[in-house]
Amino acid sequence: MERWSRVVRTPLGLTATILMVVVLALAAFGPLLWGDAAEAVDTENILAAPSAEHWAGTDNLGRDILLRVLVAGRLSVLLALLAITITVVVGLILGTAPFLLGRRPGRLVSAAVNIAVAFPGLLLALSFAVVFGVGATGAVLAIGLAGAPAFARLIQTLVAGVAARDYIAAARTAGIGRFRILIRHVLPNIAEPLVVNSTIGAGTALLAFSGLSFLGIGVQSPAYDWGRLLFDGIGAIYTNATAALVPGAAVLLAGLAFNLFGESVAKALGITTGTGVRALLSSRRKPVEGPEFAESGTRSSDVVLDVRDLEVTLPGVNGPIRPVRGVSFEVRRGEAVGIVGESGSGKSLTALAVTRLVAEHGRVDASRLELLGKDLLVPDTAVQRKLLGTSMAMVFQDPTTAFNPTRRIGGQLAEVATEHHGMNRGEALERAVDRLSAVRITDAERRARQYPHEFSGGMRQRAMIGMGVMGSPALIVADEPTTALDVTVQGQVLDLLTAIRKTDDVALVLISHDVAVVGEVCDRVLVMYAGRIVEDLPATDLTTVAKHPYTRALIEAVPDMDTDLDKPLATIPGRPVTPADAPVGCAFAARCPLADDRCKTEDPPLVAGSGPDDRHRIACWHAGDPLPSALDTDELVETP
Incomplete structure (x- = not known):
């Protein structure tokens, strides 16, 4: 609420808000106050010039033009809102389709949207108007559908940005369906820019609708909106200019109200609107199932993670590339194994392959990839998801992207317990508070009710570790967990991981570019190049x-x-x-x-x-x- 109150704290925002309130009030109460007077026919004052009795003059039936403009506000605004509703609904369907349908069907939808965006919006609106026929209904459908491709493109960009976050990857690993992820995690994080762009789009739809009515293919007599009044008044512009200027001014002010209000909200919330929205194109999607290999060789009973001949293949411009080639290692209970190397050496991609978080266009192969003796390369099942959710914990490099910013910390930790451990909501929240205390977050009960932005960087990282130990993991994979932290907090996080490892006999895979850190914390070091x-x-x-x-x-x-x-x-x-x-x-x-x-x-x-x-x-x-x-x-x- 505080962020929305910023809108009225600036002169532009206050002006836009006042204009918006006036336009909406006019649409709501205009016909009630002046509806009968606007329809009154006075044959003695046909095409009268502006006067004290009729400030904007009269039309060809002697009706007061100013009153008709005031009454027409309801139909003009209502039709614009109906059109933008169609735009938003169709745009949401098309914009979220690539996320819901997967890679190949999603590409077809994206290609169709890209083709539609290439056409000018006005040309699309006129084409749809011809298809749906002359009249208000056809114009609403035409404008609504004409605006949908651009809105769908915006939503695709926003969804792609959120889908790249680590908490989305974690939700997919937990077996949560795409639709539920969309409703629970994606849409709440793009709600504000959607509301802002919808407000601006309503102003654009109002202008477009008035244009179609002015051209004679929108609202038809005896109904009238501002565009229709402008069409009627343009014929008398040389004898009574106000007959065209007044409805034209109404269209201008209402359009400005919607657009300025949307821009003011965007500025107050720090959102870039329209085509300026940044495209965050990196993606981290559901893992790819590799082929199932027969078990071979012997394995010690205390081996937690067994990796043999691991390869990751990704598509490249000139053919497939292999950023991970024949990696083999094992991690035993209570053992800490560090993986070091320069950027691009494949250490993080190795961890993603182990945790089944490689992007869906990648392929993971291995002669053996087992966690606690269970094959991680078999097709995804509920049993395997439970194994990953209870026996393996992933600590991501950037906890800011690993937590959903629209949900409280306690609720996000509790979700692990409800999904994987069968706890009810109350038990899961109690467990979340306990785990926050275990990772040395003071006043854990209060902190559990806070949002990620209310935590410092070190606290977020500790909360991420707390999420990993909601159960009793046998393996913790920490992908450069101290990169974004200062030296003091780095030491605290590393001490915490070490304490958890020694207390619960947990295996640890620590990925880092810092050789000194790995040398101090780990038992063994894997150097990758x-x-x-x-x-x-x-x-x-x-x-x-x-x-x-x-x-x-x-x-x-x-x-x-x-x-x-x-x-x-x-x-x-x-x-x-x-x-x-x-x-x-x-x-x-x-x-x-x-x-x-x-x-x-x-x-x-x-x-x-x-x-x-x-x-x-x-x-x-x-x-x-x-x-x-x-x-x-x-x-x-x-x-x-």
Whole structure:
């Protein structure tokens, strides 16, 4: 309510609100106050000029033009509202169809909308008017349908932006249907811009309707709206200009009232209207079911997550690309495994594949992908959704996008318990308060009634962790959970994850670009480059036993207390390999000082190293070879 009150706090907003109230009051009470007088025929004052008795003169039957303009306000506004209602309803159906129908049927609807948008609105309205016939009904349908494509395009853009949010992906993983997600999560988050654009669209519809009536294909006698009065008055413009000017001014003021009010609301709420709405085109949709593989090999009883030969394939401009290639690892109970690497190395996409959150146009393949011994690659079922909802927790990088901003924190946490644990609403809310307390949020009962924007960044992240531990998860996947937080809050979040892991014997997969953080928190570290694991080693050995040149370069690039401040900070020369341009042989060869001809032609396998730890694996033809002396000083230092 406070945000809407901002509308009247500015001169423009106050003026627009007053105009809007006057127009609506005129539409509501005009016919009641002046209806009989506007229909009174006075043959002695036919086509009379403006006078004290008739301020705008009379028409060809001696009827007062000003009174008829005042009475015509109801029909003009009513028809405009009916037209915009058709626009909104049809626009909602077309705009939400891609979200509800899925990828391929949605594309057909989007293509039809794009074709319709390419035609000028007035041309569409005139075409529909011819189809539906002359008269008010035909004009309402014509204007309503003519405005629907542009409104549908706006809704598609808004829906696409919300559909990319993490809480939508979480709702899909929970097995909630598309229609329910649309009603409960998507539409409430786009309601304000829809209301604003509908208000502006009503003004546009009023102007368009008056134009059709002026052309003689809208309202027909004996009924009359402002456009019809303008049509009647234009014939006498040289003898009585007010006969045309007064209804024209009414159309102008009413159109301004709708448009200025909508613009004022948009400004007060910080919404960009019309074609200026930003298109947030990134998407994160339902996961793709991969083929079912037969179980092979042996597996320890304490293994929580078992990944073998994981591959993710995405469509590319020049054919399919594989941003994740043959990744294999396992995570045991109570174990923390960190995944590090530069941006684009495939670490986050690996986590999305494990949690079944890869975009629907992607494909996930593996010889084994199991959680607690259950195959995650089989077709989606209620049993599997319950397994994911109760045994796995996902902590997203940005908690701002992970929570629905229109729903209270407690309700969102409680939804996990009602969907997956069979609790009723009251029990679920109690559990939510308990979990907020468990993640060290003070005054949890009050905080549960607040919205996400009322939480700080660190509190939102802790609440996200609280959502993950609403049940008793065996695995927590944290995708760069501290990226957007300051150093102090980062430490608090990491301490919380560590405490949960040790207390409940929960397995943890921590994805980060910060080698130092992973080295402190995790038991093992997986180093990824160009979609592959290039080294897998104990975290305690990270700075001393790492053998892959890329791993050593990452460690060297982290400044410490012994870093020489007189020299530029160390960096890794060159640029990371993009998945679409993965070279033959070792992907790191172009940046590696140890690379030879074999490295450029043969891709090294990930094999056990020669050390005492049989879980230390390296993918390098020159693992452990001494680096050139220049590398320690110059080659890892890239001068800006």
